[in-house]
Amino acid sequence: MPPLSDAIASSARTSPSLAGLPRLVPPHPALAEHELPLPAYLRSIRDNGLAGFPRRAFEEPITRRGLLGRSSYVLSDPEAIRHFLVENQANYARTSGTVRILRPILGDGLLISEGSAWRHQRRTLAPAFTPRAIDGLVPHIAAAVDDGMERIVAEAAGPIDLFMAFHRLALEIAGRSMFSVGMDQYGPELRDFIAEYSIKIGRPHLLDIVIPPGWPVPLDWSRARFRRRWIPFLDRIIAARQAATREAGHSGDLLDLLATARNPDTGAPFSAAELRDQVATMILAGHETTAGTLFWAAYMLALAPELQERLAAEARAADLTDPTHCQSDGRLPLIRATVDETLRLYPAAFVIVRRALGPDTIAGHPVKKSDIVMVSPWVLHRHRTLWSDPEAFDPSRFLPGAKPPARFSYLPFGAGPRVCIGAQFALIETVLSLARLLARFRLVLEDREPILPHAVVTTQPQRFAKFRLIPRDPLSPGSP
Numbered sequence: 001m002p003p004l005s006d007a008i009a010s011s012a013r014t015s016p017s018l019a020g021l022p023r024l025v026p027p028h029p030a031l032a033e034h035e036l037p038l039p040a041y042l043r044s045i046r047d048n049g050l051a052g053f054p055r056r057a058f059e060e061p062i063t064r065r066g067l068l069g070r071s072s073y074v075l076s077d078p079e080a081i082r083h084f085l086v087e088n089q090a091n092y093a094r095t096s097g098t099v100r101i102l103r104p105i106l107g108d109g110l111l112i113s114e115g116s117a118w119r120h121q122r123r124t125l126a127p128a129f130t131p132r133a134i135d136g137l138v139p140h141i142a143a144a145v146d147d148g149m150e151r152i153v154a155e156a157a158g159p160i161d162l163f164m165a166f167h168r169l170a171l172e173i174a175g176r177s178m179f180s181v182g183m184d185q186y187g188p189e190l191r192d193f194i195a196e197y198s199i200k201i202g203r204p205h206l207l208d209i210v211i212p213p214g215w216p217v218p219l220d221w222s223r224a225r226f227r228r229r230w231i232p233f234l235d236r237i238i239a240a241r242q243a244a245t246r247e248a249g250h251s252g253d254l255l256d257l258l259a260t261a262r263n264p265d266t267g268a269p270f271s272a273a274e275l276r277d278q279v280a281t282m283i284l285a286g287h288e289t290t291a292g293t294l295f296w297a298a299y300m301l302a303l304a305p306e307l308q309e310r311l312a313a314e315a316r317a318a319d320l321t322d323p324t325h326c327q328s329d330g331r332l333p334l335i336r337a338t339v340d341e342t343l344r345l346y347p348a349a350f351v352i353v354r355r356a357l358g359p360d361t362i363a364g365h366p367v368k369k370s371d372i373v374m375v376s377p378w379v380l381h382r383h384r385t386l387w388s389d390p391e392a393f394d395p396s397r398f399l400p401g402a403k404p405p406a407r408f409s410y411l412p413f414g415a416g417p418r419v420c421i422g423a424q425f426a427l428i429e430t431v432l433s434l435a436r437l438l439a440r441f442r443l444v445l446e447d448r449e450p451i452l453p454h455a456v457v458t459t460q461p462q463r464f465a466k467f468r469l470i471p472r473d474p475l476s477p478g479s480p
Helices: 038-047 080-088 096-106 117-130 132-153 164-181 188-202 204-209 218-248 256-262 272-303 305-317 332-343 423-438
Strands: 062-067 068-076 351-358 360-362 365-367 372-375 441-445 452-453 459-461 465-469
Touching: 038 204, 038 360, 068 080, 068 204, 068 365, 080 360, 096 204, 096 218, 096 272, 096 452, 117 256, 117 272, 117 372, 132 256, 132 351, 132 423, 164 188, 164 218, 164 256, 164 272, 164 423, 188 218, 188 272, 204 452, 218 272, 256 272, 256 351, 272 305, 272 332, 272 441, 272 459, 305 332, 305 441, 332 423, 360 441, 372 441, 423 441
Parallel strands: 068 372
Antiparallel strands: 062 068, 351 372, 360 365, 441 465, 452 459
């Protein structure tokens, strides 16, 4: 049988149909009819980046606005995006605000490194994220999903906050895949660190945007104090895991893969500091995005009970007890299509922002040094000229046999040399988690008020919401 990393992306032998299901248009934020005044736009960057895109951004291929003496462009033209993210990507770097905010928690890991440092890291990490390597992590993913499901079962007697449940599940998957062990010991402290950072000091401030890198701003002191506590915490986890490895031998987890990775040019491994930064990047970036995707998928399915039942039947018909081969015959195409459509409407990374290092021309628009250029998957995936009925939740767009989206019109994991290295890992854990949840429970939304997305770093629900999990009839032996 083919490996899971190949099978999860494969088409089914026969294309299922979603014909006859009611059309679902989930609640979404009202679009601003005109560009926000500059003070309101800067507040949106801090409080909810989705509010900063006016209606015309969803209708025109490229939009421009002035931004503190510079130009800021939003690209929704596929050829312009190709130029920006692929052909001339070396001319664009992370903005000073992005680096200032993320470096204290991610260090100089793959997500925010640039230039030769990024190339060194990417080339060194690449063998750890091949399909074969990821297949080796599947048992860790499956074990974490099983444990996470048992925790959800324990809470399922009453209304449950699925967003927090999925956060714990995704953190368990990240920890188990990284360290081969559950996160009972370190999970609560890790969640506290993440909450502290995201709520108190991880939100962009005006000074983060306008002050050049290297010049301190008030929040930098708080971020530095955070990092002085954060680094020893990560070092403690890594040291404990490495000590266990010396006693028990090779475990095949992600930390083993990172620790044994070698630069293909020099043969050098990661230093202790580099290894720590990669661990922070993989845990933080991976679990936050997966938790959000699982929540939005659950919300969509709670709003569309007939679709939910079709997905549940698909999950219950598949043998999910063998995670390595559970999708090798293409029996979960509806669930995979639902995840893909969820990522279209609720992309975890809602915007890709870069600063021009030098002049450029994009689709006839002159770009000057220090101008801001961005691609917003939130805008791109809802653009009127690229998608039919863009606000509707319609997984049939991604079913086997459907016409695929145009290149550079669907970018849930980015594109080009800096495409997300963990995309396949994320898809595996999300599809498997959703399948096992639906096989055991029917999801019913307790909260009748609309749940709107908002985004600062990732796309999250604007408020917590309660779900009721109704147990399904017990499955036969050998089923999940």
